Amino acid sequence: MESIAVRVVQKKGQAALVEWVDFDGTHRATIPAKAIIGGKTAKDELDYGITYGEPWEEMIVLNATPEAIAEQLRKCGIWTREDLEARPNQALSAIQAAYGIGLTALLRAVRQRE
Numbered sequence: 001m002e003s004i005a006v007r008v009v010q011k012k013g014q015a016a017l018v019e020w021v022d023f024d025g026t027h028r029a030t031i032p033a034k035a036i037i038g039g040k041t042a043k044d045e046l047d048y049g050i051t052y053g054e055p056w057e058e059m060i061v062l063n064a065t066p067e068a069i070a071e072q073l074r075k076c077g078i079w080t081r082e083d084l085e086a087r088p089n090q091a092l093s094a095i096q097a098a099y100g101i102g103l104t105a106l107l108r109a110v111r112q113r114e
Contacts, residue, residue, distance in 0.1 A: 001042050001043070001044070002042070002043040003040040003041065003042060003043070004020050004022070004040060004041060004042075004043050004046060005020065005039055005040050006018040006019065006020045006036060006039065006040065006041050006046075007019045007020070007039075008033075008036065009028065011033055013033075014032060014033055014034070015030050015031070015032065015033060016030065016031060016032070016033040016036060017029075017030050017052060018030075018031055018036065018041065018046075018049075020046065027046070027051075028051075028052035028053055029046055029049030029050055029051050029052055030049055030050040030052060031045045031046065031048075031049040031050075032045070054110055054113075056106075059106065059109035059110065059113070060101060060106070060109070061100075062099055062101070063099065063100060064095075064098040064099040064100070065098075068098040069094070069095055069098040069099075071098070072094035072095065072097045072098040073091060073094045073095075075094065076090045076091070076093065076094045077090075078090060078091050078094065
């Protein structure tokens with residue numbers, strides 16, 4: 001049986017919220033605390049655990065093109081490398097605008113799932 005290293009984020013009663021990293025990324029789930037032995041647990045326990053957090057991957061849609069990003073950068077007055085280095089926060093905002101991703105869009109997506 002395959003064991004996975006986990007980090008206990010929180011323990012409450014007989015349950016533990018654990019975090020682990022694998023080739024798919026970082027994950028969290030609630031599993032029985034007794035299933036954790038020496039900082040590891042069986043992969044099956046993680047598979048059957050109660051997933052923690054929002055499935056951001058399912059809510060985020062990326063639609064930007066290089067042209068759309070370039071246009072947003074220019075609208076913010078970022079035309080040169082010097083502009084980019086001097087105003088990185090504005091550049092980030094321009095990129096977010098091109099992708100249409102912002103806090104408002106994420107909140108709307110989460111609310112639609114409820």
